[in-house]
Amino acid sequence: MDNRMNVADRDGQDQVAVAGAPSPALDDAPAKLRFRDDAPFESPIAPLADFLAGGNFAAVRLEPGDDARALLPHFGRLKLIEVAFPRFRDGRGYSSAAVLRQAGYTGELRAAGDVLVDQLGFMRRVGFDSFAPNAPLNLKVVQATLDRYRYVYMKAADGRTPVWALRHG
Amino acid sequence: MPRVLTGNRLETGDVLWWNGSDWSPRLSDAVAIGDEGEALLARLIAAERINDPALIDVTGAPGAFIPTTTRERVRASGPSVRADLARGSLSVEAI
Amino acid sequence: MYRYDEYDQAIVDARVAEFKDQVSRRLRNEITEDQFKPLRLMNGLYLQLHAYMLRVAIPYGTLSGTQMRMLAHIARKYDRDYGHFTTRQNIQYNWIKLEQFADLLDDLSKVEMHAFQTSGNCIRNISSDQFAGAAADEIADPRPYAELLRQWSTLHPEFSFLPRKFKIAVIASDTDRAAIQLHDIGLQLRRDATGALGFRVYVGGGMGRTPVIGKVVRDFIPVGQYLSYCEAILRVYNRYGRRDNIYKARIKILVTELGIEEFARQVEAEWAGLAPLGLDAPPAEYERIIAQFGEPDYDRNAPDTLDLSDPDFALWVKQNVAAHKQPGYAIATISLKPRGGIPGDASSAQMDLIADLAERYAHDEIRVTHSQNLVLAHVRKADLYALWTALADADLATPNLDLVSDIIACPGMDYCTLANARSIPIAQKIAAKFEALDTQRDIGELKIKVSGCINGCGHHHAGHIGILGVDKKGEEAYQLLLGGSGAEDTSLAKILGPGFDENGIVDAVDKLIGFYRSARSAPDERFLDTYRRLGPAPFKEAVYG
Numbered sequence: 186m187d188n189r190m191n192v193a194d195r196d197g198q199d200q201v202a203v204a205g206a207p208s209p210a211l212d213d214a215p216a217k218l219r220f221r222d223d224a225p226f227e228s229p230i231a232p233l234a235d236f237l238a239g240g241n242f243a244a245v246r247l248e249p250g251d252d253a254r255a256l257l258p259h260f261g262r263l264k265l266i267e268v269a270f271p272r273f274r275d276g277r278g279y280s281s282a283a284v285l286r287q288a289g290y291t292g293e294l295r296a297a298g299d300v301l302v303d304q305l306g307f308m309r310r311v312g313f314d315s316f317a318p319n320a321p322l323n324l325k326v327v328q329a330t331l332d333r334y335r336y337v338y339m340k341a342a343d344g345r346t347p348v349w350a351l352r353h354g
Numbered sequence: 355m356p357r358v359l360t361g362n363r364l365e366t367g368d369v370l371w372w373n374g375s376d377w378s379p380r381l382s383d384a385v386a387i388g389d390e391g392e393a394l395l396a397r398l399i400a401a402e403r404i405n406d407p408a409l410i411d412v413t414g415a416p417g418a419f420i421p422t423t424t425r426e427r428v429r430a431s432g433p434s435v436r437a438d439l440a441r442g443s444l445s446v447e448a449i
Numbered sequence: 450m451y452r453y454d455e456y457d458q459a460i461v462d463a464r465v466a467e468f469k470d471q472v473s474r475r476l477r478n479e480i481t482e483d484q485f486k487p488l489r490l491m492n493g494l495y496l497q498l499h500a501y502m503l504r505v506a507i508p509y510g511t512l513s514g515t516q517m518r519m520l521a522h523i524a525r526k527y528d529r530d531y532g533h534f535t536t537r538q539n540i541q542y543n544w545i546k547l548e549q550f551a552d553l554l555d556d557l558s559k560v561e562m563h564a565f566q567t568s569g570n571c572i573r574n575i576s577s578d579q580f581a582g583a584a585a586d587e588i589a590d591p592r593p594y595a596e597l598l599r600q601w602s603t604l605h606p607e608f609s610f611l612p613r614k615f616k617i618a619v620i621a622s623d624t625d626r627a628a629i630q631l632h633d634i635g636l637q638l639r640r641d642a643t644g645a646l647g648f649r650v651y652v653g654g655g656m657g658r659t660p661v662i663g664k665v666v667r668d669f670i671p672v673g674q675y676l677s678y679c680e681a682i683l684r685v686y687n688r689y690g691r692r693d694n695i696y697k698a699r700i701k702i703l704v705t706e707l708g709i710e711e712f713a714r715q716v717e718a719e720w721a722g723l724a725p726l727g728l729d730a731p732p733a734e735y736e737r738i739i740a741q742f743g744e745p746d747y748d749r750n751a752p753d754t755l756d757l758s759d760p761d762f763a764l765w766v767k768q769n770v771a772a773h774k775q776p777g778y779a780i781a782t783i784s785l786k787p788r789g790g791i792p793g794d795a796s797s798a799q800m801d802l803i804a805d806l807a808e809r810y811a812h813d814e815i816r817v818t819h820s821q822n823l824v825l826a827h828v829r830k831a832d833l834y835a836l837w838t839a840l841a842d843a844d845l846a847t848p849n850l851d852l853v854s855d856i857i858a859c860p861g862m863d864y865c866t867l868a869n870a871r872s873i874p875i876a877q878k879i880a881a882k883f884e885a886l887d888t889q890r891d892i893g894e895l896k897i898k899v900s901g902c903i904n905g906c907g908h909h910h911a912g913h914i915g916i917l918g919v920d921k922k923g924e925e926a927y928q929l930l931l932g933g934s935g936a937e938d939t940s941l942a943k944i945l946g947p948g949f950d951e952n953g954i955v956d957a958v959d960k961l962i963g964f965y966r967s968a969r970s971a972p973d974e975r976f977l978d979t980y981r982r983l984g985p986a987p988f989k990e991a992v993y994g
């Protein structure tokens with residue numbers, strides 16, 4: 186899968202989050218990273234309960250405890266599923282993403298909240314293709330993180346070839 | 355009961371005590387911390403250079419403080435089962 | 450033994466580079482300690498009482514002479530000349546500096562080693578039988594399957610932020626030397642009625658605050674599908690394991706709360722979706738890995754006899770040497786419980802020597818056992834005497850395997866920041882009390898296990914006698930438990946009565962053993978069997994009466 190970043194500020198300006206130190210001014214780009222070619226979808230995102238209650242929403246937000254499978258019948262009208270990470274240590278969102286991709290969802294899948302650069306590699310692999318971190322990320326580190334692993338051991342939603350397949354052609 | 359401030363240096367993990375103006379690897383350099391302790395602690399936590407900073411209870415007089423808990427006495431002396439690695443801040447026998 | 454290919458090495462190298470980058474960002478204060486802590490834990494780096502502690506992974510407890518020599522080098526160069534072998538078949542160093550950690554990881558990676566996933570809420574190092582490949586009673590060598598699990602679980606994107614740590618053990622015989630029923634997942638290789646290979650899968654075992662014996666979630670999963678089946682178990686756990694209370698976050702609590710039938714139903718439903726996705730490695734990959742664990746190049750003419758005329762050697766053979774499936778060979782256990790020693794500790798000189806001896810006499814393989822000893826699995830009987838002589842010169846030939854002085858002890862409050870009490874001095878005092886080997890041999894098999902806190906790294910719940918350090922108003926105190934076993938007859942030790950101070954617990958153990966010797970039905974009835982036969986009451990009377 187293509188890991189090139191489709192972000193607004195490609196001029197190489199770093200968005201640095203340094204605890205206690207002044208951050209360089211951000212340009213006008215939102216702290217959002219997107220790895221899709223279709224146009225960003227910007228309309229209200231409904232909580233799962235509201236979405237299931239039947240409002241006319243094309244975007245929904247899953248909290249860690251929500252059952253991603255509740256969305257299976259609705260993929261046709263969903264353009265964006267945002268998975269919340271209130272605390273980076275809570276890893277339920279990884280399974281939510283894996284479940285959605287495994288069930289065939291192809292729309293935008295966004296990780297939002299306490300999304301740290303060191304989690305991005307895992308998140309890409311389980312199928313997230315956009316990110317809305319609370320704190321801005323250093324884009325150089327983002328790129329280095331996503332380019333880090335040439336090989337992976339296991340299959341996942343990103344479709345990368347695991348090494349056992351490379352070994353045996 | 356007097357309190358002293360202790361923590362571990364980020365880069366090395368070394369056990370340290372606050373001597374009033376800086377960190378020292380010797381408990382004997384530690385100063386008693388008064389009411390300013392909480393503010394000092396908050397400042398050190400925010401600076402992110404000392405891990406697990408904590409105010410601990412000690413008995414005795416400056417220069418010869420002895421922590422009240424076994425855990426802190428072990429930190430000051432080194433492992434009780436390896437006298438050869440003793441840190442010298444406190445004798446292993448004092449654990 | 451498994452050897453890395455270019456892919457394995459590339460993944461390790463990338464992981465090392467990633468962690469170096471994370472360390473340097475931490476040192477520059479670009480990330481907070483709160484953010485950095487899970488990253489360093491996933492690389493086995495803890496902050497303990499005196500310094501950083503590093504836990505290096507020894508996959509399924511197997512390592513080569515070259516790797517052991519590197520462990521000695523690490524001890525000399527980055528630590529204080531010793532290391533501590535753990536109940537998880539890993540090694541820990543106690544005096545590591547963060548600023549030297551990058552160089553250390555580079556050194557380890559030169560010998561195909563690392564510290565990934567030895568801590569943190571992820572799938573930990575896979576453990577296995579220390580007699581794998583040598584035991585007469587195994588169906589096949591379990592380690593190829595442990596290696597497949599290692600690869601499958603390394604940097605698993607979905608399971609790196611689990612509710613809590615996750616431990617998997619694999620064995621291939623009815624004798625359980627790896628305590629699989631006390632793991633989050635325990636896998637036992639077996640054959641079904643048609644002769645096909647597969648695993649019986651236990652789930653939800655564990656020690657710690659709430660000890661639970663694992664339950665069978667599936668009696669047989671074909672070997673070709675166990676990885677996707679494990680993926681299904683992990684997914685159910687990751688989605689529904691409790692995250693509101695750290696003490697209730699292990700999978701055992703989920704399994705207990707749901708009941709094994711409902712848990713199994715959910716796993717089967719999940720697996721039905723996962724099985725067709727091609728997550729399992731193909732047969733060629735199994736074959737590639739199995740081939741690397743092929744039989745060593747045995748000397749088929751090795752004499753099957755042993756000269757036992759040296760009585761000290763004979764004692765060691767009787768206690769520390771086990772039968773090997775290949776005639777003319779034997780399995781030798783190196784005791785890391787010498788008189789006055791620290792259970793599981795080895796100096797760099799000892800590690801170097803063991804590396805040399807493994808290369809010379811044991812087909813270049815060393816195993817770490819969960820009881821903190823080392824094993825040379827393939828030794829010609831004709832070489833045993835020379836091996837023993839060399840070990841004895843380095844205080845590595847104490848003939849006390851499974852005896853009262855072969856005590857498991859966690860680092861306890863001498864090192865560990867979570868401890869309530871010290872473990873090592875208790876082990877040393879008990880061992881000293883029963884110093885005479887004749888006494889130890891008369892007492893027979895007795896597994897004493899000491900933990901410094903409820904986390905149970907010293908496996909006290911699986912001890913025939915278990916000792917647990919507790920905090921009693923700021924003082925170190927110890928609880929006494931009886932009747933545990935981590936073997937195929939798994940049982941959980943139960944608290945006998947009120948706790949003791951340091952000297953009191955040693956006296957209590959003395960009384961227990963005295964009572965046992967007077968009450969056993971025959972000289973070969975083990976302590977555990979006497980306890981099981983009589984129940985706790987007379988033991989309690991002996992200690993508290």
Ligand code: SF4
Nearest residue numbers: 859865868901902906
């Ligand atoms: S049992 Fe407790 S004291 Fe012992 S090593 Fe584990 S966490 Fe530390």
